[in-house]
Amino acid sequence: MRRDGGRAPVAPSLASVRMDSFTIGGDLEVRRLGFGAMRITGDGIWGPPDDPEEAKRLLRRVVELGIDLIDTADSYGPEVSENLIAEALSPYPDGLVIATKGGLRRSGPGQWPRDARPERLKECCEASLRRLKLDRIDLYQLHSPDPNVPYRDSVGALKELQDEGKILHVGISNVSLEQLAEAREIVEVVTVQNRYNLEDRRSEDVLEACERERIGFLPWFPLATGRLAEPGGPLDRIAREHDATPAQIALAWLLARSPVMLPIPGTSSVEHLEENVVATRIELSQDEVVAIGSATEG
Ligand SMILES: NC(=O)c1ccc[n+]([C@@H]2O[C@H](COP(=O)([O-])OP(=O)(O)OC[C@H]3O[C@@H](n4cnc5c(N)ncnc54)[C@H](OP(=O)(O)O)[C@@H]3O)[C@@H](O)[C@H]2O)c1
Numbered sequence: 001m002r003r004d005g006g007r008a009p010v011a012p013s014l015a016s017v018r019m020d021s022f023t024i025g026g027d028l029e030v031r032r033l034g035f036g037a038m039r040i041t042g043d044g045i046w047g048p049p050d051d052p053e054e055a056k057r058l059l060r061r062v063v064e065l066g067i068d069l070i071d072t073a074d075s076y077g078p079e080v081s082e083n084l085i086a087e088a089l090s091p092y093p094d095g096l097v098i099a100t101k102g103g104l105r106r107s108g109p110g111q112w113p114r115d116a117r118p119e120r121l122k123e124c125c126e127a128s129l130r131r132l133k134l135d136r137i138d139l140y141q142l143h144s145p146d147p148n149v150p151y152r153d154s155v156g157a158l159k160e161l162q163d164e165g166k167i168l169h170v171g172i173s174n175v176s177l178e179q180l181a182e183a184r185e186i187v188e189v190v191t192v193q194n195r196y197n198l199e200d201r202r203s204e205d206v207l208e209a210c211e212r213e214r215i216g217f218l219p220w221f222p223l224a225t226g227r228l229a230e231p232g233g234p235l236d237r238i239a240r241e242h243d244a245t246p247a248q249i250a251l252a253w254l255l256a257r258s259p260v261m262l263p264i265p266g267t268s269s270v271e272h273l274e275e276n277v278v279a280t281r282i283e284l285s286q287d288e289v290v291a292i293g294s295a296t297e298g
Helices: 052-064 080-089 118-132 151-163 177-186 204-213 234-241 246-257 270-281 286-297
Strands: 021-024 028-031 069-071 097-102 137-142 167-173 189-195 216-220
Touching (some): 052 270, 118 151, 151 167, 167 216, 177 204, 204 216
Parallel strands (some): 069 097, 137 167
């Protein structure tokens, strides 16, 4: 018996829609729409959310809908996002991939100083293992290069954690093409997480490299649509034609843009989560994909 008393579900599960998957690192098969768990904390990604029970309900709904990739970081809260994930979902269902990150410190709301010293990364990973109640983290990502630490030293720490069996796969984030190449000399990089959306496509070169190498690309801030979504703009027009919102079209466009694209939209609301899942049903024509892409470049 459904908890909603038998009403038709607002959102389909991902299992019921045509949703292709991507295999991270050759063995972690995930559906291509993930969930970003940064927004389940307090304002400024600082402290607990106003309603922790609602945040846990949201996380359980993520899994119910068939999403099997959750992105988080020790710095979200800090610690709050990882703790809520463990409280809501542990013991985890088979196949759920929790991708976390280390390499930033928190000194207050909205402040994200970098700290990717090898010894600090190892401490962070140990703490994430404890908070997430895991013996091994499936995907551990270096949150950002630290200008005070040679990049190869930070990446080398993740390689050592992998050799010790504490993490299965290594991902990197906020990197240039050169940093991606440098990291790949040290360890197999299975994902890159960079800012990428309709308004900001500065990581196009990194995305193309990921596509060539079959590396998963997690675009962060995927929902930004900016001026494209203004009334009468290209996104607004196409959204109306699909009876959708500009945010949904932005997600559909990302999914159509590349087979290695793994968007991780973040939300604190079940309603928005369900709306984002519905976006996976939207099939844009090739003309629409091109029209949206070229409007962005213009
Ligand atoms: N690697 C990095 O440096 C880095 C940096 C930033 C983020 N991230 C990761 O990327 C994930 C996504 O990034 P993000 O949260 O910055 O950006 P986003 O997912 O593009 O946008 C999130 C914002 O959009 C709103 N939203 C979500 N769904 C919506 C919908 N259907 N309609 C209208 N508004 C909607 C959310 O508000 P509501 O809560 O009201 O829904 C929230 O304010 C994060 O959760 C985190 O996991 C990584």
